[in-house]
Amino acid sequence: MKLYGFPASPNTWKVRALASYLKIPLEFEFVDLLQGAQRTPAFLALNPTGRTPVLADGDFKLWESDAILQYLASKNATPLYPSDAQARADITRWLSWDLAHWGGQACLPLIFENLVKKVVNIGPADAAAVAKGNEAFHKEAKMLDERLAKQKYIVGDALTIADFAVAAPLFHAKGAEMPLGPYGNLRAWFERVSSLPCWGETAPQMSEAA
Ligand SMILES: N[C@@H](CCC(=O)N[C@@H](CS)C(=O)NCC(=O)O)C(=O)O
Structure with a gap:
């Protein structure tokens, strides 16, 4: 299988x-x-929406990163994506929340305004967009922090693909000035997830970092 992507994203x-965690070899472009x-x-022709990442598995081309996570985790049985219908729906719920709210309204706007604009040199952060991103961040992070006071991972006490999705933007928390400070349970969870060797094995090189 081949993945087309931008490593720092x-x-x-x-x-x-x-893929690294599941020991699935991925050619990278x-x-x-x-x-x-x-x-x-x-x-x-690979992705008419013009966005990365895209997975190519023979003639099958798949875009939308959370769909790719589900596909990779469906290739072989893994506790990261149990086959039970309710367990899967629970994971899909958190992937949907990630896409719409955590990533979509909180983390990614802050990454764009506070980090990407600086790195790419396309002008200052838009104060209104940052304020909106911060407000969304606090709203979602508070909910997550309370949840993570009672359980080890996003869905329950076992690691799932939802942890990969929700953790990923936090690797840029510092550069994107995400207000993580008040959320100790969230920070402890991120420590647990980010210390898995698979993140270091696939970390963007400095030259590619956003
Ligand atoms: N919802 C999509 C978002 C993909 C996305 O926005 N990718 C960005 C990089 S993080 C991109 O390729 N942007 C290029 C562009 O918009 O021109 C996913 O999860 O795959």
Whole structure:
């Protein structure tokens, strides 16, 4: 299988980390988002939305990182994605929340405004967008922190693919100025998840870091 991606993006990194954890070999092709490689006809043929990552498994092309996590974890039985219908629905619930709220409204806007804009040199952070991102971050982080006071991982007491999805943007917490300070249980959980060797094995090289 081959993954097209941008290594410093949380969406690419979590897929590579999961593949590494599951010992699934993934050929990797760098898509240089900074040079507009995502808008070339060749890339748009893989993903008409012009975004990374994209997984190619023979003729099957899959985009949307959380869908890729589910696909990789479905290849072979793994406790990270149990086959029981309710356990899967529970994981899907947290992946949906990640996409809509945690990533979509809280972490990714802060990564873009506070980190990407600086690195790519495309002007200052938009104060209103940062304020909105901070507000969303506090709302979701508070809920997660209370949950993680009672259990070890996002879904329960066992690691699942939801932990990969929810943890990934936090690797940029410092650069993106995410207000993690008040949330000790969330920080302790992130320590647990981020210390899995698969993240280090797939970490972006400095030259590629956002
Ligand atoms: N919901 C998508 C988001 C993908 C996404 O926005 N990828 C970014 C990198 S983090 C990208 O490729 N952006 C290029 C662009 O929008 O031009 C996923 O989870 O895969």
